Amino acid sequence: MVAPRILVTGGAGYIGSHTAKLLRLEGIEPVVYDNLTTGNRSAVRWGPFVQGDILDGRRLIEVIEAHQPDAVIHFAASAYVGESVADPAKYYNNNVRGTLSLLDACRQTGVDKVIFSSSCATYGVPAVLPIDEATPQAPINPYGKTKLVAEHMLADYAAAFALNYVSLRYFNACGADPEGDLGEWHDPETHLIPRALMAAAGRIPHLEIFGEDYDTPDGTCVRDYIHVADLASAHVLAYRHLAKGGGNVALNLGTGRGFSIKEVLRTIGEITGHDVPVVFRRRRAGDPPALYADAGLACRTLGFLPRYSDLETIVRTAAPFFGLEVRS
Numbered sequence: 001m002v003a004p005r006i007l008v009t010g011g012a013g014y015i016g017s018h019t020a021k022l023l024r025l026e027g028i029e030p031v032v033y034d035n036l037t038t039g040n041r042s043a044v045r046w047g048p049f050v051q052g053d054i055l056d057g058r059r060l061i062e063v064i065e066a067h068q069p070d071a072v073i074h075f076a077a078s079a080y081v082g083e084s085v086a087d088p089a090k091y092y093n094n095n096v097r098g099t100l101s102l103l104d105a106c107r108q109t110g111v112d113k114v115i116f117s118s119s120c121a122t123y124g125v126p127a128v129l130p131i132d133e134a135t136p137q138a139p140i141n142p143y144g145k146t147k148l149v150a151e152h153m154l155a156d157y158a159a160a161f162a163l164n165y166v167s168l169r170y171f172n173a174c175g176a177d178p179e180g181d182l183g184e185w186h187d188p189e190t191h192l193i194p195r196a197l198m199a200a201a202g203r204i205p206h207l208e209i210f211g212e213d214y215d216t217p218d219g220t221c222v223r224d225y226i227h228v229a230d231l232a233s234a235h236v237l238a239y240r241h242l243a244k245g246g247g248n249v250a251l252n253l254g255t256g257r258g259f260s261i262k263e264v265l266r267t268i269g270e271i272t273g274h275d276v277p278v279v280f281r282r283r284r285a286g287d288p289p290a291l292y293a294d295a296g297l298a299c300r301t302l303g304f305l306p307r308y309s310d311l312e313t314i315v316r317t318a319a320p321f322f323g324l325e326v327r328s
């Protein structure tokens with residue numbers, strides 16, 4: 001039997017590169033399609049690389065016809081909440097127009113399975129926690145809105161055309177490849193855990209904490225941190241679900257537990273032996289106070305069970321990329 005092949009848009013990025021590695025280990029060839037705006041060429045090591053833009057529909061069709069993938073995993077997007085508030089045009093263009101371009105290329109070439117990177121940002125400020133998939137999606141920033149539009153596009157294309165999809169609503173991706181091959185390399189880096197590790201390592205003078213006056217137990221925002229290796233495994237499971245004829249579905253990918261920023265910093269101090277120097281700033285625009293998942297549906301539908309998503313393992317795998325030793 002010929003090995004399955006998957007087109008991985010955004011496969012040079014953080015979550016995409018970890019997923020490409022796992023696909024290869026699982027006997028599936030990842031064909032990475034990425035314009036390298038935030039991704040790294042050096043992170044593409046487990047299959048062919050094509051440099052291209054998802055907005056370029058003609059090129060997408062050429063690449064799909066050349067490689068004949070069985071499915072697409074669609075990571076490529078702009079993905080910063082704060083930036084999306086300042087520059088919504090960039091987000092509507094890349095995330096909405098880009099996804100439309102990709103879905104049309106799939107339709108024209110007969111690719112009928114799509115796995116999509118959605119986000120807990122589509123829920124906005126939920127009335128009830130934990131967040132299950134029936135929670136109303138009312139995003140409060142342009143980034144989350146573009147992810148929600150893309151989810152709607154998938155559902156409408158699935159209803160009208162021969163398309164099957166899984167939308168995966170990740171909570172906060174973090175950590176690094178447990179074997180040390182890949183990490184989170186963004187420039188500039190904006191996410192909490194890498195910024196905190198940079199501060200602990202002395203690469204930046206301090207971590208800015210955006211808001212200490214939220215209605216949470218210690219005043220800082222609460223998030224559900226899911227290890228990137230667990231996210232990668234969910235994509236393999238989602239592909240197998242579609243390959244055996246499983247139905248269209250949107251699933252939360254989280255642990256079910258929320259941690260405050262201060263709790264994350266405490267774990268970094270314990271594991272690395274370095275305190276994180278901090279300064280407190282105003283709230284960042286577009287940030288909900290607390291987000292954590294009810295992750296039961298992904299478990300029941302895909303058999304998804306996080307293995308690496310405790311804060312200690314997250315910090316242990318990520319810290320070496322910032323030159324920090326971890327305590328045994």
Ligand SMILES: NC(=O)c1ccc[n+]([C@@H]2O[C@H](COP(=O)([O-])OP(=O)(O)OC[C@H]3O[C@@H](n4cnc5c(N)ncnc54)[C@H](O)[C@@H]3O)[C@@H](O)[C@H]2O)c1
Nearest residue numbers: 010012013014015035036037038039053054076077117173
């Ligand atoms: N990091 C998180 O916590 C998180 C949480 C929820 C959802 N997501 C989603 O997961 C996906 C991957 O996120 P990430 O953290 O790995 O981000 P990333 O920036 O590391 O990866 C995105 C990749 O897409 C590529 N890309 C962007 N626009 C493109 C375009 N027009 N054409 C081709 N390639 C393009 C980039 O070069 C990059 O390699 C995104 O869709 C993001 O919205 C991320």
Ligand SMILES: O=c1ccn([C@@H]2O[C@H](COP(=O)(O)OP(=O)(O)O[C@H]3O[C@H](CO)[C@H](O)[C@H](O)[C@H]3O)[C@@H](O)[C@H]2O)c(=O)[nH]1
Nearest residue numbers: 079080081119120121171190191192195208209210221284
């Ligand atoms: O230097 C920093 C960085 C972050 N934060 C705070 O830490 C929390 C986590 O922030 P991140 O930027 O690490 O991640 P977000 O919670 O903004 O994640 C959002 O954006 C991600 C993509 O970047 C995902 O889509 C995710 O689902 C969505 O909630 C937020 O309260 C943020 O204000 C700081 O205090 N200081």
